[in-house]
Amino acid sequence: MKQTYAIIGLGRFGGALLQTLVANGQDVMGIDINEENVNDYRDIATQVVVADAQEDDVLRKLDIASFDHVIIAIGHNMQASILATINAKDLGAKNVIAKAENHTHLRVLTKIGADVVVQPEREMGERVARKLLAPNMLNFIELSDDYSMAEIQIVNPVFYGRSIKDLNIRKKFGLNVIAVRHDNEVIVAPEASYTLQEKDIVSVVGPKDMVDDFDQITN
Template sequence: MKKEIYGIIGLGRFGSVLANELICQGKKVIVSDINEEAVKELQDQADFAYILDSTHAIALKEAGYANADVVILSIGEDLESSILTFMALKEIGVKNIIAKANTPTHGQILSKLGVNKVIYPEKESAKRLARILIANPNFEIIDLSANTIKVAKLLVDENLAGKNLHTIAKNLKVIAHKQHETWSIMPNLDNKAYINDIIMLLGTQEDFKQYEY
């Protein structure tokens, strides 16, 4: 099986934490930053570490970002560099780009340009993103009540297949389960889930902070 490659551009607090988490999970990681000191911190841990100007498509291609399955653009402070780097990544053919944004306006611009997913992370959410990327990229959370009550749609993959709903849900409440194109509302928690099933989970913001699968 081909080993997934994760590319990270920008090694500030978020980028460096995310890189370390992915490396600890045994993933192949390419990192880069224009700051030499930031790159030195990870050059012995990452598979590839480069000091480069990420707005230059040729530099990104030579660093191997064109081969990455996912590239996380962690340049939240400099809007111009963030946009130019995104355009450079598209130029070299990167299809799956996740971008950090510090403000809603920044995020809206990136979304309109075609970024696959925009995030507004802090240090802990960086660690969580690494786990989500590895465990299940189709885990989506929807706010229902001013960041208090949330619903998550979880697509069952091979790591979760065969487990019962109670084991998968842990501290969250299962409100629906889709299997073979049929939805069950408030299903029996002893029921097993299979690949490509969809599970809808309900919980508070604190519940989701504690949830890991």
């Protein structure tokens, strides 16, 4: 589905975001105070604007409320990040995602009404640690404090040639297998009779500690 995005701040974070969204067919306006940074995206973005997003009228003139998503990707200049976020929310922007540089910044952005606050360095640090601790966990989503969903590659040959039913994954681990990736085919909601094969990647959902146990045992 095509949606509209305004990205304020075209540093490494905003730039990567813009490129990925455009590559996936989305409508993206990029805004930066620095003309050189804007020029890097002139031929990529749907539209680019050189402007200071902390000034009162700038976001109003760009009709910021008309975008499905507004991403504030200014890190260093905390004042600019905070003012751009306040301006966007005051003007009625629906979904404002703001990038925080540190925990204090995160608290402020949350308080002034950012809908989502991300802290990329911290989140990536956790992700890399998780990857080191559980190399076969290809993807991990925290559903709540207690539940998670993960994509786990089955490396332990003991599991090859055995069915989901035979392995009793639901009873033994309290996990539900929601999909299996075999070669390049994805089998959604596999039958209990599905037999695991070498290199299969299973998507499981359930209690976090059980997801970790399953990752260890299939390793």
